[in-house]
Amino acid sequence: MATQLKPSESLEGQVSKEEWQARLDLAACYRIFDHMGWGESIYNHISLKVPGEEDTFLINPFGLLYDEVTASNLVKIDVEGNNVGGSPYMVNKAGFTQHAHFHKHLGGRADAICHVHTTATMAVCSHKEGLRPISFYACNFQDQIGYHDFEGVTVRAEEGDRLVQNLGNHTILMLRNHGPVVMDGTIQGMFVKMWALQRACEIQVATLSQGEPQVVPQEVIDVHQRDLSVMASQGGAGVFDFEAWKRRIDKIDDSWRH
Template identity: 40%
Template sequence: MPDGAPADTVTQLRRDLAAAYRLIAHFGMDDGIYTHISARLPDGPGGEKRFLLNPYGLRFDEVTAANLVTVDETGAVVDDPYGAGVNAAGFTIHSAVHMARHDAVCVLHTHTVAGVAVSSIKEGLLPLNQWSAQFFNRIAFHDYEGIALNLEERERIVADLGEKQVMLLRNHGTLLLGRSVAEAVKLALNLERSCKAQVAALGMGQTPIVLPDDVAEHTAGQYQKMYDKMEGAGGKDPEWDAFLRMLETAAPGYKG
Protein backbone atom coordinates (compact mmCIF):
# COMPACT_ATOMS: atom_id res chain seq x y z
CA MET A 1 0.00 0.00 0.00
CA PRO A 2 1.58 3.32 -1.00
CA ASP A 3 2.47 6.08 1.46
CA GLY A 4 -0.29 8.63 1.76
CA ALA A 5 -3.05 6.22 0.80
CA PRO A 6 -6.49 7.85 0.89
CA ALA A 7 -8.63 7.51 3.99
CA ASP A 8 -11.12 5.24 2.26
CA THR A 9 -8.30 2.81 1.41
CA VAL A 10 -7.26 2.65 5.07
CA THR A 11 -10.89 2.22 6.10
CA GLN A 12 -11.27 -0.69 3.70
CA LEU A 13 -8.06 -2.27 4.99
CA ARG A 14 -9.34 -2.05 8.57
CA ARG A 15 -12.64 -3.62 7.55
CA ASP A 16 -10.91 -6.40 5.61
CA LEU A 17 -8.64 -7.16 8.57
CA ALA A 18 -11.56 -7.20 10.99
CA ALA A 19 -13.35 -9.52 8.56
CA ALA A 20 -10.29 -11.80 8.56
CA TYR A 21 -10.44 -12.10 12.36
CA ARG A 22 -14.15 -12.89 12.25
CA LEU A 23 -13.72 -15.47 9.49
CA ILE A 24 -10.88 -17.27 11.27
CA ALA A 25 -13.09 -17.39 14.38
CA HIS A 26 -16.13 -18.50 12.35
CA PHE A 27 -14.21 -21.46 10.94
CA GLY A 28 -12.85 -22.45 14.36
CA MET A 29 -9.24 -21.57 13.58
CA ASP A 30 -8.62 -19.13 16.44
CA ASP A 31 -6.84 -19.93 19.71
CA GLY A 32 -8.51 -17.97 22.47
CA ILE A 33 -6.86 -14.56 22.67
CA TYR A 34 -3.63 -15.80 21.08
CA THR A 35 -2.16 -15.67 17.56
CA HIS A 36 -2.51 -12.65 15.32
CA ILE A 37 -3.42 -11.38 11.90
CA SER A 38 -1.57 -8.21 10.97
CA ALA A 39 -1.87 -5.79 8.07
CA ARG A 40 0.55 -3.19 6.75
CA LEU A 41 -0.61 0.43 6.88
CA PRO A 42 0.83 3.27 4.80
CA ASP A 43 4.10 4.61 6.22
CA GLY A 44 3.84 7.33 8.86
CA PRO A 45 4.72 10.99 8.15
CA GLY A 46 8.35 10.34 9.06
CA GLY A 47 8.57 7.13 7.03
CA GLU A 48 7.95 4.93 10.07
CA LYS A 49 6.45 1.51 9.41
CA ARG A 50 3.00 0.92 10.85
CA PHE A 51 0.77 -2.11 11.14
CA LEU A 52 -2.68 -3.05 12.40
CA LEU A 53 -3.06 -5.70 15.09
CA ASN A 54 -5.78 -7.02 17.39
CA PRO A 55 -6.16 -5.55 20.89
CA TYR A 56 -4.73 -7.81 23.57
CA GLY A 57 -7.34 -9.81 25.45
CA LEU A 58 -10.06 -9.76 22.80
CA ARG A 59 -11.25 -12.93 21.12
CA PHE A 60 -11.13 -12.91 17.34
CA ASP A 61 -14.92 -12.71 17.24
CA GLU A 62 -14.74 -9.43 19.19
CA VAL A 63 -12.40 -7.63 16.80
CA THR A 64 -13.85 -4.75 14.81
CA ALA A 65 -12.46 -2.29 12.30
CA ALA A 66 -12.62 0.44 14.94
CA ASN A 67 -10.81 -1.34 17.78
CA LEU A 68 -7.76 -2.49 15.79
CA VAL A 69 -4.50 -1.16 17.24
CA THR A 70 -1.79 0.59 15.23
CA VAL A 71 1.75 -0.50 16.15
CA ASP A 72 5.20 0.19 14.76
CA GLU A 73 7.74 -2.42 13.63
CA THR A 74 8.79 -3.12 17.23
CA GLY A 75 5.22 -3.70 18.39
CA ALA A 76 5.10 -0.38 20.24
CA VAL A 77 1.61 1.11 20.30
CA VAL A 78 0.98 4.15 18.08
CA ASP A 79 -2.82 4.29 18.35
CA ASP A 80 -5.02 2.21 20.65
CA PRO A 81 -8.77 2.93 20.39
CA TYR A 82 -9.71 0.04 22.68
CA GLY A 83 -7.12 0.85 25.34
CA ALA A 84 -5.87 -2.67 26.09
CA GLY A 85 -2.57 -2.53 24.22
CA VAL A 86 -1.24 -5.50 22.25
CA ASN A 87 0.65 -8.68 22.94
CA ALA A 88 3.98 -7.25 21.78
CA ALA A 89 5.75 -10.61 22.10
CA GLY A 90 3.16 -12.11 19.78
CA PHE A 91 4.11 -9.57 17.12
CA THR A 92 7.67 -10.92 16.91
CA ILE A 93 6.95 -13.19 13.98
CA HIS A 94 4.74 -10.68 12.20
CA SER A 95 7.18 -7.78 12.48
CA ALA A 96 9.99 -9.93 11.08
CA VAL A 97 7.97 -10.88 8.04
CA HIS A 98 6.52 -7.42 7.37
CA MET A 99 9.91 -5.74 7.56
CA ALA A 100 11.52 -8.24 5.19
CA ARG A 101 8.66 -8.90 2.80
CA HIS A 102 7.20 -5.68 1.48
CA ASP A 103 4.91 -7.68 -0.80
CA ALA A 104 3.06 -8.94 2.27
CA VAL A 105 0.10 -6.71 3.09
CA CYS A 106 -1.21 -9.32 5.54
CA VAL A 107 0.49 -11.90 7.77
CA LEU A 108 -1.72 -14.57 9.34
CA HIS A 109 -0.62 -17.02 12.04
CA THR A 110 -2.70 -19.90 13.41
CA HIS A 111 -2.50 -22.67 16.01
CA THR A 112 -5.15 -25.09 14.74
CA VAL A 113 -5.19 -28.75 15.76
CA ALA A 114 -4.77 -29.93 12.17
CA GLY A 115 -2.13 -27.32 11.35
CA VAL A 116 -0.10 -28.08 14.45
CA ALA A 117 -0.43 -31.82 13.76
CA VAL A 118 0.92 -31.53 10.22
CA SER A 119 3.66 -29.14 11.34
CA SER A 120 4.71 -31.79 13.87
CA ILE A 121 5.51 -34.54 11.37
CA LYS A 122 8.73 -34.72 9.38
CA GLU A 123 7.02 -34.95 5.99
CA GLY A 124 4.86 -31.88 6.50
CA LEU A 125 1.97 -31.49 4.07
CA LEU A 126 1.69 -34.25 1.47
CA PRO A 127 0.12 -33.75 -2.00
CA LEU A 128 -2.76 -36.12 -1.33
CA ASN A 129 -5.51 -34.18 -3.12
CA GLN A 130 -6.36 -31.07 -5.10
CA TRP A 131 -6.43 -28.88 -1.98
CA SER A 132 -2.96 -29.81 -0.78
CA ALA A 133 -1.49 -29.89 -4.31
CA GLN A 134 -1.94 -26.11 -4.27
CA PHE A 135 0.96 -25.91 -1.82
CA PHE A 136 3.33 -28.36 -3.53
CA ASN A 137 6.93 -27.09 -3.29
CA ARG A 138 5.54 -23.82 -1.95
CA ILE A 139 5.90 -24.35 1.80
CA ALA A 140 8.82 -23.14 3.90
CA PHE A 141 9.76 -24.60 7.29
CA HIS A 142 11.10 -23.08 10.48
CA ASP A 143 12.24 -25.22 13.41
CA TYR A 144 10.70 -24.62 16.81
CA GLU A 145 12.80 -22.50 19.20
CA GLY A 146 10.30 -22.03 22.02
CA ILE A 147 7.64 -19.33 22.44
CA ALA A 148 8.56 -16.54 20.02
CA LEU A 149 9.87 -13.99 22.51
CA ASN A 150 13.44 -13.72 21.21
CA LEU A 151 13.83 -10.92 18.68
CA GLU A 152 16.96 -12.64 17.34
CA GLU A 153 14.73 -15.43 16.02
CA ARG A 154 13.22 -12.97 13.54
CA GLU A 155 16.26 -13.20 11.26
CA ARG A 156 16.05 -16.98 11.19
CA ILE A 157 12.32 -16.91 10.43
CA VAL A 158 12.87 -14.54 7.52
CA ALA A 159 15.78 -16.60 6.18
CA ASP A 160 13.74 -19.81 6.33
CA LEU A 161 10.71 -18.17 4.73
CA GLY A 162 12.61 -16.86 1.70
CA GLU A 163 10.20 -15.85 -1.05
CA LYS A 164 7.41 -18.25 -0.12
CA GLN A 165 3.95 -17.24 1.09
CA VAL A 166 3.33 -20.28 3.28
CA MET A 167 5.35 -21.61 6.20
CA LEU A 168 4.93 -24.49 8.58
CA LEU A 169 6.36 -23.47 11.94
CA ARG A 170 7.58 -26.86 13.12
CA ASN A 171 5.73 -28.19 16.18
CA HIS A 172 3.93 -24.86 16.40
CA GLY A 173 1.48 -23.92 13.64
CA THR A 174 1.14 -22.15 10.31
CA LEU A 175 2.10 -18.80 8.83
CA LEU A 176 0.53 -17.30 5.69
CA LEU A 177 1.43 -14.17 3.73
CA GLY A 178 -1.00 -12.38 1.47
CA ARG A 179 -0.64 -9.60 -1.06
CA SER A 180 -4.03 -8.66 0.32
CA VAL A 181 -5.97 -9.63 3.43
CA ALA A 182 -8.25 -11.68 1.19
CA GLU A 183 -5.37 -13.72 -0.21
CA ALA A 184 -3.96 -14.47 3.24
CA VAL A 185 -7.35 -15.65 4.51
CA LYS A 186 -8.01 -17.86 1.49
CA LEU A 187 -4.56 -19.44 1.77
CA ALA A 188 -5.16 -20.08 5.46
CA LEU A 189 -8.55 -21.69 4.85
CA ASN A 190 -7.21 -23.88 2.05
CA LEU A 191 -4.17 -24.92 4.08
CA GLU A 192 -6.38 -25.76 7.05
CA ARG A 193 -8.67 -28.07 5.09
CA SER A 194 -5.61 -29.63 3.43
CA CYS A 195 -4.20 -30.41 6.87
CA LYS A 196 -7.55 -31.75 8.07
CA ALA A 197 -7.82 -34.00 5.01
CA GLN A 198 -4.30 -35.34 5.60
CA VAL A 199 -4.98 -36.09 9.25
CA ALA A 200 -8.20 -37.87 8.24
CA ALA A 201 -6.60 -39.84 5.39
CA LEU A 202 -3.61 -41.02 7.40
CA GLY A 203 -5.89 -41.88 10.30
CA MET A 204 -7.84 -44.39 8.20
CA GLY A 205 -5.08 -46.98 8.43
CA GLN A 206 -5.08 -47.48 4.66
CA THR A 207 -2.42 -46.66 2.04
CA PRO A 208 -2.59 -43.00 0.94
CA ILE A 209 -2.25 -42.14 -2.74
CA VAL A 210 0.33 -39.38 -3.09
CA LEU A 211 -0.02 -37.37 -6.30
CA PRO A 212 2.90 -37.59 -8.75
CA ASP A 213 5.21 -34.58 -8.59
CA ASP A 214 4.36 -33.39 -12.10
CA VAL A 215 0.62 -33.49 -11.43
CA ALA A 216 1.00 -31.73 -8.10
CA GLU A 217 3.21 -29.03 -9.65
CA HIS A 218 0.78 -28.51 -12.52
CA THR A 219 -2.09 -28.10 -10.06
CA ALA A 220 -0.11 -25.67 -7.91
CA GLY A 221 0.60 -23.61 -11.01
CA GLN A 222 -3.09 -23.51 -11.88
CA TYR A 223 -3.89 -22.18 -8.41
CA GLN A 224 -1.08 -19.63 -8.68
CA LYS A 225 -2.38 -18.23 -11.96
CA MET A 226 -5.84 -17.83 -10.44
CA TYR A 227 -4.46 -16.01 -7.39
CA ASP A 228 -2.22 -13.79 -9.52
CA LYS A 229 -5.19 -12.78 -11.66
CA MET A 230 -7.28 -11.84 -8.61
CA GLU A 231 -4.39 -9.90 -7.07
CA GLY A 232 -3.68 -8.06 -10.32
CA ALA A 233 -4.75 -4.50 -10.93
CA GLY A 234 -8.52 -4.31 -10.79
CA GLY A 235 -8.88 -8.05 -10.29
CA LYS A 236 -12.25 -9.18 -8.98
CA ASP A 237 -12.36 -11.67 -6.12
CA PRO A 238 -15.80 -13.30 -5.99
CA GLU A 239 -14.74 -15.73 -3.26
CA TRP A 240 -13.78 -12.90 -0.88
CA ASP A 241 -16.97 -11.05 -1.76
CA ALA A 242 -18.93 -14.19 -0.84
CA PHE A 243 -17.17 -14.38 2.53
CA LEU A 244 -18.00 -10.75 3.23
CA ARG A 245 -21.67 -11.37 2.38
CA MET A 246 -21.65 -14.25 4.83
CA LEU A 247 -20.33 -11.95 7.56
CA GLU A 248 -23.18 -9.51 6.96
CA THR A 249 -25.39 -12.18 8.53
CA ALA A 250 -22.96 -14.06 10.78
CA ALA A 251 -21.08 -11.06 12.25
CA PRO A 252 -22.47 -7.76 10.97
CA GLY A 253 -20.73 -5.73 13.69
CA TYR A 254 -17.23 -6.32 12.36
CA LYS A 255 -17.23 -3.08 10.33
CA GLY A 256 -17.94 -0.90 13.36
Protein backbone atom coordinates in the same frame (compact mmCIF):
# COMPACT_ATOMS: atom_id res chain seq x y z
CA MET B 1 -2.83 -2.86 32.52
CA ALA B 2 -4.43 -1.63 29.29
CA THR B 3 -8.17 -1.24 29.04
CA GLN B 4 -9.97 -4.45 28.07
CA LEU B 5 -13.41 -5.15 26.65
CA LYS B 6 -14.39 -1.47 26.57
CA PRO B 7 -16.52 -0.31 23.62
CA SER B 8 -14.37 2.03 21.56
CA GLU B 9 -15.29 5.22 19.78
CA SER B 10 -15.65 4.74 16.04
CA LEU B 11 -12.58 5.87 14.12
CA GLU B 12 -14.48 6.32 10.88
CA GLY B 13 -13.71 9.82 9.64
CA GLN B 14 -10.79 10.14 12.07
CA VAL B 15 -8.33 8.12 9.99
CA SER B 16 -7.63 8.14 6.27
CA LYS B 17 -10.09 6.39 3.95
CA GLU B 18 -7.36 3.89 3.11
CA GLU B 19 -6.72 3.06 6.75
CA TRP B 20 -10.43 2.77 7.49
CA GLN B 21 -10.88 0.31 4.62
CA ALA B 22 -7.92 -1.70 5.90
CA ARG B 23 -9.50 -1.71 9.35
CA LEU B 24 -12.80 -2.94 7.92
CA ASP B 25 -11.10 -5.70 5.95
CA LEU B 26 -9.01 -6.86 8.91
CA ALA B 27 -11.93 -6.79 11.35
CA ALA B 28 -13.99 -8.79 8.87
CA CYS B 29 -11.13 -11.28 8.57
CA TYR B 30 -11.06 -11.81 12.34
CA ARG B 31 -14.80 -12.48 12.35
CA ILE B 32 -14.48 -14.88 9.41
CA PHE B 33 -11.68 -16.77 11.17
CA ASP B 34 -13.87 -16.97 14.28
CA HIS B 35 -16.79 -18.29 12.23
CA MET B 36 -14.49 -20.92 10.69
CA GLY B 37 -13.35 -22.04 14.13
CA TRP B 38 -9.80 -20.85 13.54
CA GLY B 39 -9.53 -18.74 16.69
CA GLU B 40 -7.46 -19.73 19.72
CA SER B 41 -9.00 -18.05 22.76
CA ILE B 42 -7.45 -14.55 22.98
CA TYR B 43 -4.26 -15.69 21.24
CA ASN B 44 -2.91 -15.80 17.68
CA HIS B 45 -2.97 -12.93 15.25
CA ILE B 46 -3.86 -11.53 11.87
CA SER B 47 -2.04 -8.34 10.89
CA LEU B 48 -2.35 -5.96 7.95
CA LYS B 49 -0.09 -3.17 6.73
CA VAL B 50 -1.61 0.31 6.81
CA PRO B 51 -1.80 1.48 3.16
CA GLY B 52 0.28 4.50 2.28
CA GLU B 53 2.34 4.40 5.47
CA GLU B 54 5.83 3.08 6.15
CA ASP B 55 6.29 0.35 8.74
CA THR B 56 2.88 0.53 10.43
CA PHE B 57 0.37 -2.24 10.70
CA LEU B 58 -2.89 -3.17 12.40
CA ILE B 59 -3.25 -6.11 14.80
CA ASN B 60 -5.80 -7.40 17.31
CA PRO B 61 -6.03 -6.03 20.86
CA PHE B 62 -4.65 -8.52 23.37
CA GLY B 63 -7.45 -9.76 25.61
CA LEU B 64 -10.26 -9.77 23.05
CA LEU B 65 -11.74 -12.82 21.38
CA TYR B 66 -11.86 -12.74 17.60
CA ASP B 67 -15.61 -12.11 17.65
CA GLU B 68 -15.01 -8.96 19.72
CA VAL B 69 -12.63 -7.36 17.21
CA THR B 70 -13.98 -4.32 15.37
CA ALA B 71 -12.56 -1.90 12.83
CA SER B 72 -12.07 0.75 15.52
CA ASN B 73 -10.52 -1.33 18.30
CA LEU B 74 -7.73 -2.76 16.15
CA VAL B 75 -4.35 -1.54 17.40
CA LYS B 76 -2.05 0.42 15.10
CA ILE B 77 1.63 -0.15 15.86
CA ASP B 78 4.94 0.33 14.10
CA VAL B 79 7.53 -2.37 13.49
CA GLU B 80 9.35 -1.40 16.67
CA GLY B 81 6.27 -2.07 18.78
CA ASN B 82 5.23 1.50 19.45
CA ASN B 83 1.50 2.21 19.72
CA VAL B 84 1.12 4.93 17.09
CA GLY B 85 -2.67 5.02 16.91
CA GLY B 86 -3.54 5.99 20.48
CA SER B 87 -5.27 2.70 21.27
CA PRO B 88 -5.89 1.93 24.96
CA TYR B 89 -5.30 -1.77 24.30
CA MET B 90 -2.07 -3.70 24.64
CA VAL B 91 -0.57 -6.06 22.05
CA ASN B 92 0.61 -9.62 22.70
CA LYS B 93 4.41 -9.60 22.47
CA ALA B 94 4.45 -12.99 20.76
CA GLY B 95 2.30 -11.61 17.97
CA PHE B 96 4.24 -8.41 17.59
CA THR B 97 7.69 -10.00 17.51
CA GLN B 98 6.91 -12.47 14.76
CA HIS B 99 4.61 -10.35 12.62
CA ALA B 100 6.72 -7.19 12.91
CA HIS B 101 9.82 -8.95 11.62
CA PHE B 102 8.00 -10.23 8.53
CA HIS B 103 6.36 -6.87 7.85
CA LYS B 104 9.70 -5.11 8.23
CA HIS B 105 11.82 -7.37 6.04
CA LEU B 106 9.58 -8.95 3.40
CA GLY B 107 8.00 -5.95 1.73
CA GLY B 108 4.81 -6.36 -0.30
CA ARG B 109 4.61 -10.14 -0.15
CA ALA B 110 3.86 -9.91 3.58
CA ASP B 111 1.40 -7.02 3.80
CA ALA B 112 -1.17 -9.42 5.28
CA ILE B 113 -0.14 -12.16 7.74
CA CYS B 114 -1.95 -14.71 9.87
CA HIS B 115 -0.71 -17.22 12.42
CA VAL B 116 -3.09 -19.93 13.63
CA HIS B 117 -3.17 -22.92 15.96
CA THR B 118 -5.91 -24.97 14.33
CA THR B 119 -5.81 -28.66 15.21
CA ALA B 120 -5.27 -29.80 11.63
CA THR B 121 -2.50 -27.33 10.79
CA MET B 122 -0.70 -27.94 14.08
CA ALA B 123 -0.92 -31.68 13.47
CA VAL B 124 0.72 -31.36 10.06
CA CYS B 125 3.34 -28.96 11.45
CA SER B 126 4.12 -31.68 13.99
CA HIS B 127 4.32 -34.44 11.36
CA LYS B 128 7.87 -35.44 10.41
CA GLU B 129 7.18 -35.13 6.68
CA GLY B 130 5.13 -31.96 6.92
CA LEU B 131 2.48 -31.41 4.24
CA ARG B 132 2.45 -34.33 1.82
CA PRO B 133 1.08 -34.26 -1.77
CA ILE B 134 -1.93 -36.49 -1.12
CA SER B 135 -4.84 -34.21 -2.03
CA PHE B 136 -5.98 -31.56 -4.47
CA TYR B 137 -5.31 -28.80 -1.94
CA ALA B 138 -1.97 -30.15 -0.77
CA CYS B 139 -0.74 -30.12 -4.37
CA ASN B 140 -1.30 -26.35 -4.37
CA PHE B 141 1.55 -25.93 -1.89
CA GLN B 142 4.24 -28.44 -2.84
CA ASP B 143 7.68 -26.77 -2.94
CA GLN B 144 6.03 -23.52 -1.83
CA ILE B 145 6.37 -23.90 1.95
CA GLY B 146 9.24 -23.21 4.34
CA TYR B 147 9.76 -25.05 7.63
CA HIS B 148 11.19 -23.69 10.88
CA ASP B 149 12.17 -25.86 13.85
CA PHE B 150 10.46 -25.14 17.16
CA GLU B 151 12.39 -22.81 19.47
CA GLY B 152 9.69 -22.12 22.06
CA VAL B 153 7.24 -19.23 22.25
CA THR B 154 8.18 -16.59 19.68
CA VAL B 155 9.06 -13.56 21.81
CA ARG B 156 12.79 -13.18 21.15
CA ALA B 157 13.71 -10.74 18.36
CA GLU B 158 16.84 -12.72 17.44
CA GLU B 159 14.68 -15.61 16.21
CA GLY B 160 13.24 -13.33 13.54
CA ASP B 161 16.24 -13.65 11.21
CA ARG B 162 15.97 -17.44 11.28
CA LEU B 163 12.25 -17.25 10.56
CA VAL B 164 12.89 -15.15 7.46
CA GLN B 165 15.77 -17.37 6.37
CA ASN B 166 13.68 -20.54 6.65
CA LEU B 167 10.77 -18.91 4.85
CA GLY B 168 13.00 -18.25 1.84
CA ASN B 169 11.06 -17.05 -1.19
CA HIS B 170 7.82 -18.64 0.00
CA THR B 171 4.74 -17.14 1.64
CA ILE B 172 3.92 -19.97 4.05
CA LEU B 173 6.14 -20.95 6.97
CA MET B 174 5.24 -24.06 8.90
CA LEU B 175 6.54 -23.63 12.45
CA ARG B 176 7.25 -27.22 13.43
CA ASN B 177 5.39 -28.46 16.52
CA HIS B 178 3.62 -25.10 16.56
CA GLY B 179 1.53 -23.82 13.64
CA PRO B 180 1.66 -22.07 10.26
CA VAL B 181 2.33 -18.48 9.31
CA VAL B 182 0.53 -17.54 6.09
CA MET B 183 1.18 -14.28 4.25
CA ASP B 184 0.32 -12.48 1.04
CA GLY B 185 0.34 -9.06 -0.55
CA THR B 186 -3.39 -8.71 0.09
CA ILE B 187 -5.69 -9.80 2.88
CA GLN B 188 -7.93 -11.53 0.34
CA GLY B 189 -5.01 -13.56 -1.03
CA MET B 190 -3.85 -14.46 2.48
CA PHE B 191 -7.34 -15.60 3.44
CA VAL B 192 -7.88 -17.92 0.48
CA LYS B 193 -4.37 -19.34 0.95
CA MET B 194 -5.13 -20.05 4.61
CA TRP B 195 -8.46 -21.62 3.69
CA ALA B 196 -6.84 -24.00 1.20
CA LEU B 197 -4.01 -24.85 3.63
CA GLN B 198 -6.51 -25.66 6.35
CA ARG B 199 -8.38 -27.98 3.98
CA ALA B 200 -5.13 -29.65 2.90
CA CYS B 201 -4.19 -30.31 6.51
CA GLU B 202 -7.64 -31.60 7.47
CA ILE B 203 -7.57 -34.02 4.55
CA GLN B 204 -4.04 -35.20 5.38
CA VAL B 205 -4.97 -35.94 8.99
CA ALA B 206 -8.04 -37.88 7.83
CA THR B 207 -6.18 -39.75 5.09
CA LEU B 208 -3.23 -40.81 7.24
CA SER B 209 -5.65 -42.22 9.79
CA GLN B 210 -6.60 -44.81 7.16
CA GLY B 211 -3.06 -46.02 6.47
CA GLU B 212 -0.65 -45.40 3.59
CA PRO B 213 -1.89 -42.62 1.28
CA GLN B 214 -1.89 -42.38 -2.51
CA VAL B 215 0.82 -39.81 -3.31
CA VAL B 216 0.45 -37.53 -6.34
CA PRO B 217 3.50 -37.71 -8.67
CA GLN B 218 5.58 -34.57 -9.27
CA GLU B 219 4.71 -34.30 -12.95
CA VAL B 220 1.02 -34.10 -12.07
CA ILE B 221 1.71 -31.54 -9.34
CA ASP B 222 3.52 -29.37 -11.90
CA VAL B 223 0.53 -29.42 -14.26
CA HIS B 224 -1.87 -28.80 -11.38
CA GLN B 225 0.03 -25.73 -10.19
CA ARG B 226 0.36 -24.35 -13.72
CA ASP B 227 -3.37 -24.63 -14.38
CA LEU B 228 -4.26 -23.40 -10.91
CA SER B 229 -2.39 -20.14 -11.48
CA VAL B 230 -4.56 -19.48 -14.54
CA MET B 231 -7.77 -20.20 -12.64
CA ALA B 232 -6.71 -18.05 -9.67
CA SER B 233 -6.46 -14.97 -11.86
CA GLN B 234 -10.18 -15.23 -12.62
CA GLY B 235 -11.10 -14.92 -8.95
CA GLY B 236 -8.85 -11.98 -8.14
CA ALA B 237 -6.62 -13.98 -5.77
CA GLY B 238 -9.29 -14.60 -3.17
CA VAL B 239 -11.42 -11.48 -3.68
CA PHE B 240 -14.58 -13.43 -4.52
CA ASP B 241 -13.99 -15.79 -1.57
CA PHE B 242 -13.39 -12.99 0.91
CA GLU B 243 -16.44 -10.99 -0.17
CA ALA B 244 -18.63 -14.10 0.02
CA TRP B 245 -17.58 -14.75 3.62
CA LYS B 246 -18.06 -11.09 4.52
CA ARG B 247 -21.66 -11.44 3.40
CA ARG B 248 -22.01 -14.51 5.61
CA ILE B 249 -20.68 -12.82 8.76
CA ASP B 250 -22.77 -9.72 8.09
CA LYS B 251 -25.87 -11.90 8.33
CA ILE B 252 -24.69 -13.20 11.70
CA ASP B 253 -23.37 -10.00 13.31
CA ASP B 254 -22.26 -6.80 11.55
CA SER B 255 -20.77 -5.15 14.68
CA TRP B 256 -17.28 -5.62 13.20
CA ARG B 257 -17.99 -2.59 11.00
CA HIS B 258 -17.96 -0.25 14.05
